[in-house]
Amino acid sequence: QVHLVQSGAEVKKPGASVKVSCKASGSTLGSYITWVRQAPGQGLEWMGWVSPIDGKAGYAQKVEGRVTMTTVTSSNTAYMDLRDLTSDDTAVYYCARGWTLIWLDSWGQGTLVTVSS
Amino acid sequence: QSALTQLASVSGSPGQSITISCTGTSSDSGPYSSVSWYQQHPGKAPKLVIYEVSNRPSGVPNRFSGSKSGNTASLTISALQTEDEADYYCTSYRSSDTVFFGGGTRLTVL
Numbered sequence: 001q002v003h004l005v006q007s008g009a010e011v012k013k014p015g016a017s018v019k020v021s022c023k024a025s026g027s028t029l030g031s032y033i034t035w036v037r038q039a040p041g042q043g044l045e046w047m048g049w050v051s052p053i054d055g056k057a058g059y060a061q062k063v064e065g066r067v068t069m070t071t072v073t074s075s076n077t078a079y080m081d082l083r084d085l086t087s088d089d090t091a092v093y094y095c096a097r098g099w100t101l102i103w104l105d106s107w108g109q110g111t112l113v114t115v116s117s
Numbered sequence: 118q119s120a121l122t123q124l125a126s127v128s129g130s131p132g133q134s135i136t137i138s139c140t141g142t143s144s145d146s147g148p149y150s151s152v153s154w155y156q157q158h159p160g161k162a163p164k165l166v167i168y169e170v171s172n173r174p175s176g177v178p179n180r181f182s183g184s185k186s187g188n189t190a191s192l193t194i195s196a197l198q199t200e201d202e203a204d205y206y207c208t209s210y211r212s213s214d215t216v217f218f219g220g221g222t223r224l225t226v227l
Binding site for chain 1: 151163168218
């Protein structure tokens with residue numbers, strides 16, 4: 001079973017960027033790394049995926065153009081870079097390892113990103 | 118598909134069975150009609166409880182089962198236990214490379 005460890009909480013100002021990392025230990029990054037976020041008191045929101053195998057990625061329409069998801073297989077680490085932050089981006093961000101886009105068997109602990117002036 | 122719809126809340130007593138529904142999945146039988154379910158306790162990361170409509174990951178009690186009929190997927194939890202109290206989310210494909218989550222159902226075990 002893989003263990004996913006995410007980087008620590010971030011506080012950012014509107015318009016800034018944030019980069020969250022997700023490091024796997026105990027196994028591989030799998031076929032996909034998916035990123036999901038959860039605003040305070042809200043449900044899960046799918047953001048997109050990246051394939052550690054070929055680097056391809058797909059993003060939700062809501063964040064497309066502002067997000068880039070990448071992996072570095074040599075260090076078993078995935079990254080989610082989100083730009084032009086607004087208060088609506090305040091959320092806990094989760095990475096998850098997947099064998100399909102919806103079969104996500106291991107999740108990181110979550111990273112709180114707070115956007116505030 | 119435009120959305121996955123779940124009831125906001127459901128409740129049951131210990132020992133009872135409950136079913137959580139998720140409407141709006143693809144009604145065909147191809148790979149993009151598949152559904153997964155996640156359990157989330159407050160302040161915790163989601164946990165996979167059902168994948169590919171009806172499969173349970175190792176370690177998930179067999180009290181959890183999944184099914185699908187037409188465009189509605191269902192998660193049934195039998196012999197409810199207090200630790201089952203959590204939020205439950207369904208997820209499926211919006212297209213071949215995009216995914217959406219249902220709004221979530223809060224299960225209260227009375």
